[in-house]
Amino acid sequence: MQTSLQTHDAFLSSFDGGARIPGIDSTSLDRFDVVDPATGAAFTQVSNAPIELADHCLEVAGRGLRAWSGQSARARSNVLLRAAELLIERIEVIAATMTREMGKPLDESRAEVRFSADYLRWYSEEAVRSYGGYREAPAGGARLIVTRQPVGIALLITPWNFPLAMGARKAAAALAAGCSVILKPAEATPLSSLLLGDVLLEAGVPPEAFQVVTTSDSSGWSRTLMGDARLKKVSFTGSTRVGSMLIEQSAQHVQKLSLELGGDAPFLVFNDADLDRAVNSAVISKIRNGGQACVAANRFLVQDGIAAEFTAELSKRLNALTVGSGFADGVDLGPLISGQARKQVRGLVDGALELGAEDACAAPQPGGDGFFMNPAVLTNVPESATIASAEIFAPIAVVGTFSTDAEAVAKANNTPFGLAGYVFSQDIDRAFGVAHALDVGVLGINKGLVADASSPFGGIGYSGYGKEGGIEGMQDFQTLKQFNLDSPAATLLG
Numbered sequence: 125m126q127t128s129l130q131t132h133d134a135f136l137s138s139f140d141g142g143a144r145i146p147g148i149d150s151t152s153l154d155r156f157d158v159v160d161p162a163t164g165a166a167f168t169q170v171s172n173a174p175i176e177l178a179d180h181c182l183e184v185a186g187r188g189l190r191a192w193s194g195q196s197a198r199a200r201s202n203v204l205l206r207a208a209e210l211l212i213e214r215i216e217v218i219a220a221t222m223t224r225e226m227g228k229p230l231d232e233s234r235a236e237v238r239f240s241a242d243y244l245r246w247y248s249e250e251a252v253r254s255y256g257g258y259r260e261a262p263a264g265g266a267r268l269i270v271t272r273q274p275v276g277i278a279l280l281i282t283p284w285n286f287p288l289a290m291g292a293r294k295a296a297a298a299l300a301a302g303c304s305v306i307l308k309p310a311e312a313t314p315l316s317s318l319l320l321g322d323v324l325l326e327a328g329v330p331p332e333a334f335q336v337v338t339t340s341d342s343s344g345w346s347r348t349l350m351g352d353a354r355l356k357k358v359s360f361t362g363s364t365r366v367g368s369m370l371i372e373q374s375a376q377h378v379q380k381l382s383l384e385l386g387g388d389a390p391f392l393v394f395n396d397a398d399l400d401r402a403v404n405s406a407v408i409s410k411i412r413n414g415g416q417a418c419v420a421a422n423r424f425l426v427q428d429g430i431a432a433e434f435t436a437e438l439s440k441r442l443n444a445l446t447v448g449s450g451f452a453d454g455v456d457l458g459p460l461i462s463g464q465a466r467k468q469v470r471g472l473v474d475g476a477l478e479l480g481a482e483d484a485c486a487a488p489q490p491g492g493d494g495f496f497m498n499p500a501v502l503t504n505v506p507e508s509a510t511i512a513s514a515e516i517f518a519p520i521a522v523v524g525t526f527s528t529d530a531e532a533v534a535k536a537n538n539t540p541f542g543l544a545g546y547v548f549s550q551d552i553d554r555a556f557g558v559a560h561a562l563d564v565g566v567l568g569i570n571k572g573l574v575a576d577a578s579s580p581f582g583g584i585g586y587s588g589y590g591k592e593g594g595i596e597g598m599q600d601f602q603t604l605k606q607f608n609l610d611s612p613a614a615t616l617l618g
């Protein structure tokens with residue numbers, strides 16, 4: 125642990141932490157603290173870009189758009205592929221940075237670097253397949269050509285929970301489409317985005333086409349940029365509350381939005397499920413990223429015949445996890461992102477316990493300055509408890525039961541959110557039938573991980589709209605243009 129931390133300290137001493145805005149000397153800007161959630165103490169500072177720079181950023185991004193979209197698709201593809209390679213070459217430094225600013229165990233950070241590189245590689249492959257189409261008017265008299273064009277300057281607003289991957293997957297799609305980008309990372313985790321920016325620029329993205337704005341005034345920056353008609357697209361991952369605000373703000377200049385918002389994922393386990401597989405996947409889905417993921421299982425719903433066994437196994441597995449600094453060997457679970465987050469989750473758990481819920485883990489909560497939290501498995505949670513309808517974002521499992529398939533589906537769909545859902549059954553007809561009936565955008569069938577660079581990821585309802593990943597993710601950064609060519613009736617074909 126000491127070695128990784130010391131190496132990271134040495135790296136930080138030469139890292140400038142400056143916003144990446146061409147034409148601006150970042151050393152002249154004020155700075156804000158970045159806090160290590162494992163210690164609760166600030167460990168470095170980054171530029172606090174003032175919103176007065178918004179006009180400059182848009183002017184720069186306009187030039188970037190012309191420079192980048194003017195390159196051939198093959199040239200853009202090569203740059204993205206090189207960026208994927210560079211991410212992997214720098215995996216240790218980037219992973220350590222992510223662990224430092226966000227808290228997740230080093231192995232999870234490494235996995236996130238690989239996951240991010242997957243998106244860059246995937247979109248390097250898609251950049252050259254931006255196909256349009258050709259049609260002939262059914263009534264005759266017209267030949268129609270449809271092409272795709274970059275939507276324009278795109279603002280990417282990314283969350284703290286996946287500090288690298290959310291920026292990488294948005295940026296890869298936007299850049300493949302030919303857009304220029306202003307990336308605004310979360311205040312808590314700006315460093316991974318700065319490293320992503322360095323990788324993209326070194327790979328060959330023109331600096332004007334990829335700016336990174338680090339700021340402690342997120343809402344001020346998004347309001348100001350969105351108040352300008354030069355901005356054409358916003359891609360946001362974060363809360364439904366902020367997503368709703370962005371929808372309102374986008375109305376003024378009719379900006380295109382992709383919103384990846386909150387989740388309330390049901391995790392359904394049927395009597396005929398493979399118990400080991402269901403429990404393993406439950407641990408992955410709940411514990412990955414410390415439970416701080418929009419796709420994390422938020423409500424375990426287990427059929428009566430298997431519920432006691434599932435709960436006992438899940439509690440045993442969660443109690444055996446090691447909680448500690450993400451840099452320490454053998455750690456499964458790092459700290460939560462902040463003291464405020466931990467206080468809020470503790471309030472949810474205590475509220476449920478006061479209303480009669482039981483904690484099958486019953487682990488004492490850790491002390492110390494870091495924002496650590498032991499897992500809990502809550503059963504008998506009454507509907508009136510706030511945790512029953514909250515997005516928990518912590519290693520806290522809430523387990524309820526159902527009797528029939530219809531009841532499982534009704535309970536699972538009893539939420540305005542619709543991002544991820546999970547179904548565990550060895551009966552393929554049942555698993556697929558139930559999965560079809562769930563009102564969600566992404567499904568795990570007998571597995572607890574759902575995102576893949578090749579496929580569209582995104583939700584419905586309060587979980588937002590727009591897709592990331594797959595060809596659809598790139599199309600979200602494009603507009604369609606139709607060319608209507610006059611085609612007189614007489615033809616040369618006789």
Ligand SMILES: O=CCCCC(=O)O
Pocket residue numbers: 285286361416417418419574575
């Ligand atoms: O918090 C939500 C981001 C999505 C993480 C994933 O791709 O699994």
